[in-house]
Amino acid sequence: xxxxxxxxxxxxxxxxxxxxxxxxxxxxxxxxxxxxxxxxxxxxxxxxxxxxxxxxxxxxxxxxxxxxxxxxxxxxxxxxxxxxxxxxxxxxxxxxxxxxxxxxxxxxxxxxxxxxxxxxxxxxxxxxxxxxxxxxxxxxxxxxxxxxxxxxxxxxxxxxxxxxxxxxxxxxxxxxxxxxxxxxxxxxxxxxxxxxxxxxxxxxxxxxxxxxxxxxxxxxxxxxxxxxxxxxxxxxxxxxxxxxxxxxxxxxxxxxxxxxxxxxxxxxxxxxxxxxxxxxxxxxxxxxxxxxxxxxxxxxxxxxxxxxxxxxxxxxxxxxxxxxxxxxxxxxxxxxxxxxxxxxxxxxxxxxxxxxxxxxxxxxxxxxxxxxxxxx
Amino acid sequence: xxxxxxxxxxxxxxxxxxxxxxxxxxxxxxxxxxxxxxxxxxxxxxxxxxxxxxxxxxxxxxxxxxxxxxxxxxxxxxxxxxxxxxxxxxxxxxxxxxxxxxxxxxxxxxxxxxxxxxxxxxxxxxxxxxxxxxxxxxxxxxxxxxxxxxxxxxxxxxxxxxxxxxxxxxxxxxxxxxxxxxxxxxxxxxxxxxxxxxxxxxxxxxxxxxxxxxxxxxxxxxxxxxxxxxxxxxxxxxxxxxxxxxxxxxxxxxxxxxxxxxxxxxxxxxxxxxxxxxxxxxxxxxxxxxxxxxxxxxxxxxxxxxxxxxxxxxxxxxxxxxxxxxxxxxxxxxxxxxxxxxxxxxxxxxxxxxxxxxxxxxxxxxxxxxxxxxxx
Numbered sequence: 001x002x003x004x005x006x007x008x009x010x011x012x013x014x015x016x017x018x019x020x021x022x023x024x025x026x027x028x029x030x031x032x033x034x035x036x037x038x039x040x041x042x043x044x045x046x047x048x049x050x051x052x053x054x055x056x057x058x059x060x061x062x063x064x065x066x067x068x069x070x071x072x073x074x075x076x077x078x079x080x081x082x083x084x085x086x087x088x089x090x091x092x093x094x095x096x097x098x099x100x101x102x103x104x105x106x107x108x109x110x111x112x113x114x115x116x117x118x119x120x121x122x123x124x125x126x127x128x129x130x131x132x133x134x135x136x137x138x139x140x141x142x143x144x145x146x147x148x149x150x151x152x153x154x155x156x157x158x159x160x161x162x163x164x165x166x167x168x169x170x171x172x173x174x175x176x177x178x179x180x181x182x183x184x185x186x187x188x189x190x191x192x193x194x195x196x197x198x199x200x201x202x203x204x205x206x207x208x209x210x211x212x213x214x215x216x217x218x219x220x221x222x223x224x225x226x227x228x229x230x231x232x233x234x235x236x237x238x239x240x241x242x243x244x245x246x247x248x249x250x251x252x253x254x255x256x257x258x259x260x261x262x263x264x265x266x267x268x269x270x271x272x273x274x275x276x277x278x279x280x281x282x283x284x285x286x287x288x289x290x291x292x293x294x295x296x297x298x299x300x301x302x303x304x305x306x307x308x309x310x311x312x313x314x315x316x317x318x319x320x321x322x323x324x325x326x327x328x329x330x331x332x333x334x335x336x337x338x339x340x341x342x343x344x345x346x347x348x349x350x351x352x353x354x355x356x357x358x359x360x361x362x363x364x365x366x367x368x369x370x371x372x373x374x375x376x
Numbered sequence: 377x378x379x380x381x382x383x384x385x386x387x388x389x390x391x392x393x394x395x396x397x398x399x400x401x402x403x404x405x406x407x408x409x410x411x412x413x414x415x416x417x418x419x420x421x422x423x424x425x426x427x428x429x430x431x432x433x434x435x436x437x438x439x440x441x442x443x444x445x446x447x448x449x450x451x452x453x454x455x456x457x458x459x460x461x462x463x464x465x466x467x468x469x470x471x472x473x474x475x476x477x478x479x480x481x482x483x484x485x486x487x488x489x490x491x492x493x494x495x496x497x498x499x500x501x502x503x504x505x506x507x508x509x510x511x512x513x514x515x516x517x518x519x520x521x522x523x524x525x526x527x528x529x530x531x532x533x534x535x536x537x538x539x540x541x542x543x544x545x546x547x548x549x550x551x552x553x554x555x556x557x558x559x560x561x562x563x564x565x566x567x568x569x570x571x572x573x574x575x576x577x578x579x580x581x582x583x584x585x586x587x588x589x590x591x592x593x594x595x596x597x598x599x600x601x602x603x604x605x606x607x608x609x610x611x612x613x614x615x616x617x618x619x620x621x622x623x624x625x626x627x628x629x630x631x632x633x634x635x636x637x638x639x640x641x642x643x644x645x646x647x648x649x650x651x652x653x654x655x656x657x658x659x660x661x662x663x664x665x666x667x668x669x670x671x672x673x674x675x676x677x678x679x680x681x682x683x684x685x686x687x688x689x690x691x692x693x694x695x696x697x698x699x700x701x702x703x704x705x706x707x708x709x710x711x712x713x714x715x716x717x718x719x720x721x722x723x724x725x726x727x728x729x730x731x732x733x734x735x736x737x738x739x740x741x742x743x744x745x746x747x748x749x750x751x752x
Contacts, residue, residue, distance in 0.1 A: 037481075038471070038474050038479060038480055038481075039480070039481050039699050040587045040588070040698070040699065041588075042588070043587070043697065043698050043699040044481065044695070044697055044699055044703075045676055045695045045696030045697040045698065046695045046696050046697075047695050047697065090731070091730065091731065094728070094729065094730040094731065095414070095730065097728070097729070098414050098723060098728040098730055101723065101728060102723075103414060103721075103722060103723025103727060103728045104414055104415070104722065104723070104728075105413075105414075105415050105420065105718060105722055107721075108714070108717045108718055108721045108722055109714055109717075111717075111721075112710075112713060112714055112717055113710075211416045211419070212416070212418075300421055314694070315694070316693060316694060316695055317692060317693060317694075317711070318690070318691070318692060318693075318694055319420070319421045319422045319423050319692055319711070320421030320422045321419065321420055321421040321422075321423065322416070322419050322421065323415050323416065323419040323420055327420075331710070331711065331714060334488075334489075334707070334710040335693070335695070335707065337488060338484070338485055338488055338707060341484045341485075341487075341488055342481060342484055345479075345483075345484045345487075346479060346480065346481055346484055347474055347477065347478075347479025347480070351479060352470070352473070352474040352477060352479045352480075353470065353473070354467065354470040354471065354474060355466070355467065355470065
């Protein structure tokens with residue numbers, strides 16, 4: 001087993017080492033293209049930055065109508081024993097069944113946006129062995145990290161590699177955009193612990209109300225997280241260790257998915273608090289993975305804004321959502337697609353015979369810039 | 377002419393008087409539906425509020441795949457003579473041609489979101505009489521409001537009625553969602569003046585850089601707006617008068633479109649700074665029109681955040697865009713469609729056999745609420 005673990009660590013390090021920064025030439029080309037399109041320079045704001053990032057990931061202008069997939073990692077959490085969530089783990093399995101039936105919010109948004117929904121069981125307590133669920137069950141839920149490590153290091157590595165494998169398969173299927181999704185009762189608690197351990201932020205800043213805990217239960221949840229961190233003293237320089245001690249199977253699998261997406265130069269749209277915690281772990285393991293992250297929405301879960309700041313990501317959608325499943329990420333894929341289309345489908349000043357400052361005489365020099373504003 | 381004006385004023389008042397608040401019973405029904413869907417109560421945040429508003433507008437659950445249209449009102453502004461925009465009015469006509477050619481950002485987003493783009497010339501300086509442009513040219517651009525009224529009252533009424541007529545035609549065509557768009561060099565200046573006059577905010581707070589004026593030109597633009605307001609002393613209680621004195625043809629037409637949409641119980645998605653100024657004018661004329669407004673994005677134009685607060689609208693998309701044309705509104709239609717689909721396509725707890733607190737025993741009472749959180 002020790003040998004298996006060492007092999008996996010080595011394999012993971014090789015994969016991480018293969019991830020490179022973005023293609024500067026492609027980004028420069030996209031930036032130049034943005035400036036000759038019939039709109040004010042910079043007037044599409046951060047959508048222009050997104051278009052440039054996508055080109056840098058893809059090595060050329062990002063294609064229109066790229067095939068998209070959200071990977072919903074599902075797992076249970078032993079820490080629910082501590083009453084940090086008022087509700088039992090069984091709902092994780094029930095919601096997995098709902099995903100396969102097409103009735104959850106992620107299914108609705110997926111159908112609307114033509115985004116495939118892949119559901120992965122990396123450790124749901126109840127094994128329903130449902131058709132349509134990819135089973136890579138590392139174990140039947142993590143252990144209660146208030147009492148003992150959530151997982152051992154080998155289990156964490158297996159979950160990470162499962163996520164990397166999902167990205168590899170996606171690349172093989174021709175998927176060009178990935179998104180992170182999750183389902184797991186108790187996973188805001190694990191995410192808060194991982195975020196605190198990796199970022200150094202106070203527990204009180206990173207533990208939120210989840211589905212709506214009252215003040216008393218919120219304090220209890222904070223206490224559980226604080227005590228667990230006190231007990232395990234996770235080393236912030238060892239993200240795999242942090243995930244093992246106070247994380248969860250779906251968190252590790254999502255971190256793997258993000259690393260895998262980066263390996264295959266696939267942009268990965270990050271959903272809310274749990275997904276962003278996985279992104280934090282991925283970036284701590286592999287700083288270059290940060291280049292492949294696309295933000296989506298700002299969750300109502302209290303630690304999310306802080307986490308986005310920490311990752312220097314600015315969410316695009318502000319709807320006060322806190323559902324998880326990947327719902328915010330899938331909605332934001334519409335904006336990503338828009339960025340790709342702008343790059344390839346908008347007319348240039350020359351195409352549309354709109355005067356451009358570069359080709360005009362002194363007096364007309366600013367005509368092109370004038371189109372800088374319908375809002376002029 | 378005086379008689380024509382009186383008739384139009386009367387007709388407008390009749391239309392305004394016919395606009396009613398939302399259907400409370402339909403809203404209650406939508407709210408109840410939100411609470412039995414397989415998601416935490418309230419976890420879709422403001423998307424749930426949007427779904428409830430849409431039901432209230434429609435008188436029942438809002439349909440999936442409703443036909444959508446953005447109306448792009450184009451006009452020129454005499455105040456460009458004052459050098460408030462570094463660039464000439466001719467670009468308005470050039471961009472109208474670009475719209476008909478399908479090469480502008482609004483065309484790209486319209487194709488992506490299956491939103492029809494209607495281009496209306498309500499007063500572009502150059503009359504190119506292009507196929508595909510609806511011509512209701514009230515006059516060839518407004519007058520320079522730094523020197524004289526932008527329009528006379530009859531012209532303003534005609535532009536308002538043209539907008540109302542566009543909404544009536546849309547309703548006849550089976551359009552179920554409208555969005556506001558515009559093109560008009562100089563129209564941030566007119567919008568700032570209208571916003572200041574109607575809201576009472578200081579000029580310095582409502583005048584922005586438009587396409588990116590430097591400090592000196594920004595101060596000049598503020599001075600032009602301040603002097604115009606000082607000269608005309610528009611009465612904030614007379615929005616038609618405000619539009620006549622310091623507004624613009626497309627602003628009046630958009631205010632009309634919003635009033636018309638409200639008459640036909642069609643939700644109208646409001647784009648950026650200029651569209652929001654038109655919405656302010658519409659709401660001042662007709663407070664009930666407020667119920668039909670759906671926000672879209674937060675523009676980078678400095679007065680927009682203040683204007684959204686004033687209207688008590690919270691924009692969904694934060695991308696720092698400032699392009700106008702209706703681009704933010706058309707992107708936000710994806711979120712509106714998502715709200716409609718959630719209402720009609722998500723499984724209920726009963727459908728999906730996910731335990732719900734109402735049907736469970738004491739111990740399981742909270743199971744349903746547990747599904748309140750993938751982010752639990």
